[in-house]
Amino acid sequence: MLNLRKAITLPLAILSFFFNLFQTSCKFVVDVLREFQDQKAEALSLKHKMDHEVKTYKEWLELAHRLDELKGIDIWKKVNESDKYDYMGTEDRMFKLKELMISKDLHGMEWSLRTQLHRNICGISNPVLYKNCSVGTKELIENYIDQVCEMLDYIKDAPTNDAQELIDKFYFFRDTSHSFGRTALLLSGGASLGMYHFGVAKALFEENLLPKIISGSSAGAIVASYLCMHSDDEMPHCFNPSRFNLDMFGGGCGVSQQFRHSAIRKILRFMRSGVLMDISKLQQCLRDNIGDVTFEEAYKKSGRILNITISSNQKFSMGPSLLNYLTSPHVLVWSAAAASCCVPGVYKPVSLMAKDRRGHIINYHASGVQFSDGSIYADLPVERLSELFNVNNLIVSQVNPYVIPFLNANNIDTEEKGTVFGKIKHFLFQESKHRLLQMFEYNLVPKRLKFLERLLTQTYTGGITILPADFEVKNYTRLLTNPTIPEIQNCLEQGARRTFVRMSIIKNRCRIEMQLQDCLSAIKKQMVSDQVFCYKNGVMAAEDVAVESSGDLVRRTNALTSSVSIPSFNILDIYEEE
Template sequence: LRWVQRAFNSYLGLVLAWVYLWAEVFHYWVLALHTWLARPSLQRELTERLHTATSYEQWYTSATQLDRLLGWEDWRHNPVSDLYDYRLIESRLERLCDIGITNDLTAMVFLLRSGLVRNLGGINEHQLFSRASHAGTKLLIEEYTYRVVNILEFIRQSDTLSIPRPLKASLFYDTRQCYGRTALVLNGGSTFGLCHLGVAKALWQHRLLPRIVYGKAVGALIGALLCCYDDQQLITLFQTLEIDLSAFLRVKRQGHLLRKLTRYFKFGYLMNVQVLEECIRDNIGDMTFEEAHRKTGRVLNIALSPQQNHESQLLLNYLTAPNVVIWTAACASTSQLGLFERVDLLIKDVQGQLRTWSPSLACEYSSSHWPSEVNQPNTRLAELFNVNHCIISDASLKNLPLFTWYTKFAPHWVRQLVRSTLGELLHQMRQLHQLCLLPTILAGFISRRVASNVTVSPSFTLVDLYNMYSRPTPASLHYWVLKGEQATWPRIPLIYNRCIIEFTLDNALDDFGKHSAFTRSKNHSSVDEVSKTEPPKRKRTQSFH
């Protein structure tokens, strides 16, 4: 009887095990079927949440849920990919971890200096941040970047005799020079340019706002705000979005379209520049490039095009035009689009009085005077400030649905047809541009995107096109700023991975009190005073004879 009972128990246990196994299999496939049936609706819901999020927290929550639904978290955990050299990154990460255990500062410095490149092994390629995941990239890449930043912080905070403080300062300065600098480039005119403020707000909230800012047209106006406001003023600005727009509000709205058309056909420009001058002056005052740099530590660059075709584009900053009043430079840059009338540049003399400076450099609107592709800011910024990477905020007409709808919803053959047609059209426009026959308003369409840069492109609707030249109001300002933020959030992981090491080096140099070649001390004398001082005497170098 005992033998029969043991056999029965064994048989019963085997049957129960099989029942449990098949119950688990059945439960798995029921859940898989439910997920497959509910996935399209849930995916559409999460995608809609991404596009309508009003804060980064809402966007990130929806992005992680969408990644989990689509199975992209597995892609992030798997380091293998043909898009980057994962073996190199694994090897360097292992060596960094080993050195971190021993706390050998000399070995840390040697290893970092030998491989501190912005795109080491292809870890910052665009496809690694856009092909699969919304919320990030390969965890191996994120862990490697995190480890490098931690080691840099450890070297900065360590208090040992092996690396003296002056040597640390020199080390961080030389490393930053080799690594390069990042600039925020603000492109795009008309009311669309208010999106630049949203891009800057999103970068500021993640501590990713570069210290070098380049702007033209409306981008120059936004850049002036960013570089004339100190950190506390920027915090208040981004929290409240309170900008003095009273100059625009005092203009009568009735008949505004007729006034603009009459002004354009009579004088060649659409809007009254006096209103723009009053608005920007109310917000930043009569501050010069030199004064703004001393106040904030940020570098404002405003581009102007010359009247003569053989001249190169003029880049105004605290090095090339220290005494030029910023609001005049910003208005002059905006007038080149044909929106406003011609503006002369003003400088502030020693007595603090404003006077005209080189009126011939204040350019008139002309299609032949728009800077060509070879005169883009990258080359000049690289020469002056060691810039090798740009975050481009592109708020141009290229982002209208007319140019973007086919990439999302059209069939494959339609996308191919539209792509080839647009390619041929751009080719013809570039030829007209070389012959100086292309209107200025169309010049922004032919600019080529550099693969090494990060481009943030807000999406616009046809309703936005209708309001393109409308006067700004507090309500519309909130609308455009949110559009800029929504366009920036998907780029945050890529921008963070590309810039966090550079900004860590910047913070270390600030702590050491050693500034870069383009950063002057706040106690430095003015340019006029420097020019009066006698240059230091140098001894004659001995010859070989």
């Protein structure tokens, strides 16, 4: 009987053990799946808040860090290895920089930075490295940038024994800054969608990343003009929707006014004069918001370099023109912005206005020369900006209604085309574009449609491209209507949120450039304080210059006639007002 009981008990115990093991395993799997589902739900909730609800970058950043933690991206950031950049070269350079800092070898630091410093060294600016992260990238890359900035600060603060050493330090920062290049913000055309540009600019300004060089075409020209009219102290007030004169298309924003300027009225105007809109309304709106200010006056006031693209109606013109304080210092900004908005069929071409030496407003060109939309021929004037201002890093805010449908926000800065469907769509688009260009090449398209060739061939993206506006029907139905204050507020918030997504790559691409600019400015101030100034072949004595109480420099001799003669060396002018 005892043996029988033992014979039954042992199998039951084994069966109970496996049952408990199975039960525990099932519970573990269920808990893991439940935790996974909870994390997935939390991730979706965080993503929704980041895309639709947050108001500030600080709020967005907190959610982004949590999202990266849920996705396990923090582990990826700590691992240096990747086939997307030269991690071994980055490690080697960082090790050498640390050695130089430890040894305090000032000459070695300057030599190393002058010969090796550029924006995409070892591929650290590859957009793919930022694609999977909500915020940041590989820690090695961020540590390398930190190390470079720390070294630049050390060189700036290093004591100098005489005036010549200070001059040498000035030349080091000047030349290094020039070789590193400059960043520009390019604002595309897009009619009323251009209001989204304000959100992009607001986000960049609040993080001290708004470039000093801003270019705009069509609607982007209006936003760029407004931004470059104000100093940093005035800028926070510029993003208040109630400060705008909204009557850009005529008729105000009320229901009765909109009825008067309905589609029927626009069609009647088009049949009568060949255009849909009254250009005088836009000109008056721009003049009310900007005032009678020239490009040169705007630059002196804000320190920002405004650029506006326009196209001439002259048969033998040299193509689209880029207006700024170098190429057209006396042109009135509002007239240039209006000309850049003159889309054929929407607004008639206009003349540029300028100020003469007495301050009187006159025609800039001879009678009959008129200008129209710059975005059709040069939405993003990349080459000209590079020639004039040494620009090699582009932040593009793209809201052009005929461009948005063909851009994918997830892969816009990379060579990846996403899904199979995305690759097929890209192939079909490129093939159609190629066939259309062949038709233009063999003159199979009417001359009046020749402008379409330029639309197809120009570039609409940059190194960093932001798509603040969505491809939605409601955006297209209001292209030529005055935005209301709530709509402007929505544009500000959505434009800012779309910029938050790109903030990490923008910061990493711009930090060294901004550090160089800050160091150069500090050296200039030290030179003013010590009354040491650059001479063509050495040092100019302090008695040759006078320093006003405001800190501006006044030349007493003509010894520095060759001081700054290269436009792309704007940062070199030690007499430039800080």
